[in-house]
Amino acid sequence: MSTEERQNFQIFQGFNNSVLKPNKEEEISQIIKECYKKNIPLEILGLGSKKNIGRNFQFEKTLDLSEYSGIIDYKPEELYIKVKSGTPIKEIRNELDKNKQHLAFEPTNFGYVFKDVSDEGSIGGVMSCNFAGPRRIKVGSVRDHILGFKGINGKGEIIKSGGTVVKNVTGYDLSKVLSGAFGTLTVLSEIAVKVLPKPDSNKTLILKNPHLKKGLEYLNLSLSSSSDPTGAVFYPENFRNNFSFNNLTFSGPITAIRVEGSKSSIDHRIDNLIKELEVTKDETAVLLKDQSDIFWEDTRNLKVFSGLKENLIRVVVPASEMFDLLTKLKGFDTKYFVDWGGSLVWLQLDNLNANIFNDIKIIVKSFSGYLTIIKIEEGLKASADIFTIDPIKHKISEKIKKSFDPKRILNPGKMYVGI
Numbered sequence: 001m002s003t004e005e006r007q008n009f010q011i012f013q014g015f016n017n018s019v020l021k022p023n024k025e026e027e028i029s030q031i032i033k034e035c036y037k038k039n040i041p042l043e044i045l046g047l048g049s050k051k052n053i054g055r056n057f058q059f060e061k062t063l064d065l066s067e068y069s070g071i072i073d074y075k076p077e078e079l080y081i082k083v084k085s086g087t088p089i090k091e092i093r094n095e096l097d098k099n100k101q102h103l104a105f106e107p108t109n110f111g112y113v114f115k116d117v118s119d120e121g122s123i124g125g126v127m128s129c130n131f132a133g134p135r136r137i138k139v140g141s142v143r144d145h146i147l148g149f150k151g152i153n154g155k156g157e158i159i160k161s162g163g164t165v166v167k168n169v170t171g172y173d174l175s176k177v178l179s180g181a182f183g184t185l186t187v188l189s190e191i192a193v194k195v196l197p198k199p200d201s202n203k204t205l206i207l208k209n210p211h212l213k214k215g216l217e218y219l220n221l222s223l224s225s226s227s228d229p230t231g232a233v234f235y236p237e238n239f240r241n242n243f244s245f246n247n248l249t250f251s252g253p254i255t256a257i258r259v260e261g262s263k264s265s266i267d268h269r270i271d272n273l274i275k276e277l278e279v280t281k282d283e284t285a286v287l288l289k290d291q292s293d294i295f296w297e298d299t300r301n302l303k304v305f306s307g308l309k310e311n312l313i314r315v316v317v318p319a320s321e322m323f324d325l326l327t328k329l330k331g332f333d334t335k336y337f338v339d340w341g342g343s344l345v346w347l348q349l350d351n352l353n354a355n356i357f358n359d360i361k362i363i364v365k366s367f368s369g370y371l372t373i374i375k376i377e378e379g380l381k382a383s384a385d386i387f388t389i390d391p392i393k394h395k396i397s398e399k400i401k402k403s404f405d406p407k408r409i410l411n412p413g414k415m416y417v418g419i
Contacts (some may be wrong), residue, residue: 013340016219021066022068025152029156032152032153036059041412042059046064046128047086048121049109050131053129053182055416057411058413066087071084071160072084076195080192080194083190083193084190085122089121096195101196105135106132108132109122114237120236128183137340146175146176146191146193146194146369149188153185154410155406183402186410200260200263201289202260202264203266203287204257205252205273206286207277210254212323216234216319219342220319220342221276222273223369227276228261229257229341232256234337245294247287248255304337311352311376313372314371316340319341319342321347325363328363332360361388371388373386394416394419397416400419
């Protein structure tokens with residue numbers, strides 16, 4: 001028996017199981033080839049941290065990549081790390097910490113929303129879903145940090161794109177197509193990610209009690225200021241009690257602006273920012289590094305929605321439209337906070353039905369925005385469009401799906417009907 005035949009025999013010994021757990025790239029390829037031959041739809045799963053985001057869809061087997069894990073190559077001096085797609089984000093962060101490096105895009109942690117505990121998931125899931133945290137305003141999204149990848153398409157063919165250094169731009173566009181496709185185009189096997197040095201230090205300027213319009217103005221002004229912020233967020237009063245720090249003694253809404261860099265420059269830049277925003281020292285507080293780190297980790301982790309039982313929607317609009325959007329949404333019984341300097345809002349809706357959701361979708365579209373349902377009542381999930389998309393982009397997505405996954409066996413229907 002040849003080596004390939006022995007591998008196939010070992011793989012398909014367990015092929016009748018509903019959950020398939022490969023630990024080699026060749027095994028992933030063989031499993032998909034067999035599913036392609038037999039028209040078997042697959043659920044693609046990393047560590048399951050984002051499993052509940054997306055549409056419910058029909059599948060016969062689950063391709064579980066939790067055992068396909070490990071760091072393949074890490075070159076701190078060249079600012080990249082190459083890992084298997086099932087590698088936990090926590091493991092990658094721990095390795096990068098040893099060299100004072102990090103994933104600068106701050107992947108969003110949905111664990112507190114779904115499980116009330118931290119669960120950052122795998123690097124494959126992070127790339128597939130493209131959810132970046134507060135530092136996106138400075139460094140870009142997840143897809144902007146992918147140097148290259150290997151993956152297996154819907155025919156079981158292994159494909160490769162990009163490289164491991166920033167100078168090698170080959171394949172960047174393909175990485176961007178797959179990042180945000182929620183596993184509907186390929187099963188990622190290896191990912192090379194750009195890493196960056198951690199800032200020496202950081203502090204956070206807190207502006208007290210601004211109403212929404214003023215808070216958004218502060219965010220806008222801070223982004224265009226010389227202070228070069230790496231985080232800019234507005235929390236209304238209903239979330240104020242979630243943040244208790246020694247230096248934060250006032251109540252009411254807060255605007256928070258993070259400044260990172262050398263210790264010698266931070267105080268100077270914060271002083272300049274206070275002047276540029278035309279506020280007094282009495283209207284501000286400053287969180288030192290330890291408290292600042294906690295504040296932004298809680299923001300990245302969506303801690304204000306910890307244990308959420310209601311519905312959560314993520315909306316992105318041009319920052320110039322955010323105030324009018326939230327004014328329009330006042331009648332929908334929402335709780336929210338605003339990130340990305342005013343262009344991202346997380347909406348908690350205590351009451352939601354198909355009509356209300358459709359109204360919200362129309363409003364968001366009228367402000368040139370798009371939304372993603374993060375958490376929704378199961379009764380609505382089958383009928384709601386989890387991701388908004390216009391008809392032209394839907395047609396393009398259908399063609400892309402067909403080229404990567406002609407028989408629609410990879411997460412079929414997770415994003416859109418027919419894709």
